[in-house]
Amino acid sequence: MSVTAPRGFRAAGVAAGLKSGGATDVALVVNDGPDAGVAGVFTTNRVRAAPVRWTQQVVRGGVVRAVVLNSGGANACTGPAGFQDTHATAEHTAAALTASSPRLRLGAGDVAVCSTGLIGERLPMDKLLPGVRTAIRGLARDGGPAAAVAIMTTDTRPKTTVVRGAGWTVGGMAKGAGMLAPGMATMLCVLTTDAVAGPELLDAALRAATRVTFDRVDSDGCMSTNDTVLLLSSGASGVEPDEAELTAAVTAACHDLAQQLVADAEGATKQVAIEVVGAADEDDAVEVGRSVARNNLVKTALFGNDPNWGRILAAVGTTTAAFDPDAVDVAVNGIWVCRGGAAAEDRSKVDLTGRDVTIRIDLHAGAAAATIWTNDLSHAYVHENSAYST
Template sequence: MTITTPKGFRAAGVAAGIKKSGGRDVVVVVNDGPSAAAAAVFTSNRCEAHPVTWSRRILEDGVASAVVLNSGGANCFTGAFGAETTELTANRAAELLQLQPSDVIVCSTGLIGSGDEKFRQGVLTGVKLAVAELADDETAAQHAADGILTTDSVAKTALREGTGYSIGAIAKGAGMLAPGLATMLVVITTDADLESAQLDTALREATRLSFDRVDSDGAMSTNDTVALLASGASGTAADEGEFTSLLVDLCQDLARQLQADAEGASHDITITTTGAATEDEAVAVSRAVSRSNLFKTAIFGNDPNWGRVLAAIGTTDAQFVPQQIDVSMNGVMVCRAGTPDAPVDTVDLTPRKTAVLIDLHAGDATASILTNDLTHDYVHENSAYSS
């Protein structure tokens, strides 16, 4: 199990007719306590969806007892109707669960600009159906993981066991994977007894080292939400260091699952920059390469064109001397000190997992970015997304 493994949590995922493709599309996750501590990290896209605006506001007090999620519609740029739909969703869940609306996080994912009366009624009906099916077993957890998927091909789940407590999670995301946050929704539950401020600190560190470093296609979503709820039902006041370490590991696991399910991808690429003056500069260099369409198409064609790597590095403000940069691809150093090294025909780029290692020789900092190649399938899928 995942989100229902920690004590004090129930979940459900139901089909309410929102998604054109059918299947489960409304999910409810409930924290039965005794604690209702919560934290969340949201997209940094200034054009944020109505559920993000709602959830950001209601979490200012660090308290939440439920999360309602829908797939099949982003409820973004849907005007006053969309804002009202979000509030009605929270009200419906609160009424059925005997909570306050201000204790209900709302999340949506799907096509931006879609949201009509049929969508609203689907969400509200789905909430009622889901509340009626809430359970703490494995089936309920799986239904919840399935209910948040859109273009995903598989559900993403993770579980970690701490000293006297556990952390479980479900996630969705296959496109628009770029920070802030990698469209991506994540619900994390734990029965550790921690205050909301502790959860917030741990979650921000975890997202910094995981979801913020998935940059599959350079497109930032309007709806990204990572919510962390703590029930305290284990009675264990978790060590903050251990909890943060486990949370980082869990989120990195989910980030790799997001990368592996990226729309149309044929390569999962890890770009690691070492020898940087600072961690931020290592991130900037790896990200610049990850966003180079020339580099991404070369990898799709199994072409170790390392010149495109150096060209992308040169667009950053990182400290380096171009004539000192080394580049390796899948373990073969193709560029040493800014000049050709091993023959490019010795590099095998046919495996799906691809590793690019950059050494700037400018310091001791290291950071990696997870990305994917740019394929015909990606272009086709996203050219027909709203049709």
């Protein structure tokens, strides 16, 4: 049910002609209230797309009534004209929504905008704006799944989630299959809830959730210009969860969507959990996990079903984490192929024929732990990313 699982939301996904081939490419999510709370987290890339700059401003006010999203173009690195396109999209959406329903009175500042696709090209506004009007006509209480399809780019399947609270619900949709890296996997994500929750509570819950989910996906080490995660509250359930309850539900929703991103990463044949334990602190654990996740020699070895723990150790050695190189243990799919920094169990015991891989690294330097999720580096990744824009 995606973003329309909670009460108070309608959504739509339509084809505006931004993508060749007639696939849907414009999604709209409308919050019918009574509340209109919002929180957002965004890419930490300093090169931010126009819709990111716009939506960061809008979210700062704590109120958003609609989110319009398009695939087929990122509107990144498009200069002042690109920002003007985003602004015009928000204005057009607000005006058309207001015209469509006497209950709605929206300004551009009530509309968040998200874009995804190729960087460096202007959006075809002559297609996008009519598409927004079509989406408004198609808004429905069960429109969440269609919206999730319309934001797909190289994704092979839509990503949606629903998490139930006690009398309230969190729903969500996400897209992302490449450029999946820190400090947030490259993606667009809209989460909705009918819980009663103001912007501050939403912000606290969303930051806590993304920190341990999307921020720990590092598929290909490449950070996008467009990452956006929004959390909208309608209050339609009338139930007010406490911060711990809301955080737990939002974290579960983000975790579910993050796993779907890694499962659908471009060209990947493996879904890899890098579990770092025995770290002096959590930052160390994250740094070690990320360093291994980004190492092309580790990633190609996994593609080749090769439990090459030497490359894992070499990647750990490039970090500033506290550890003694002669005390590190490494297990691949449960076989401790490295103990004390040297060969241990026979590597031929490691079964890497399946899609799921777990690498466990024990630094023996403390009690902290973290898991980073990544993928292998395959021929299909090279193929897909060498042919994307040409």
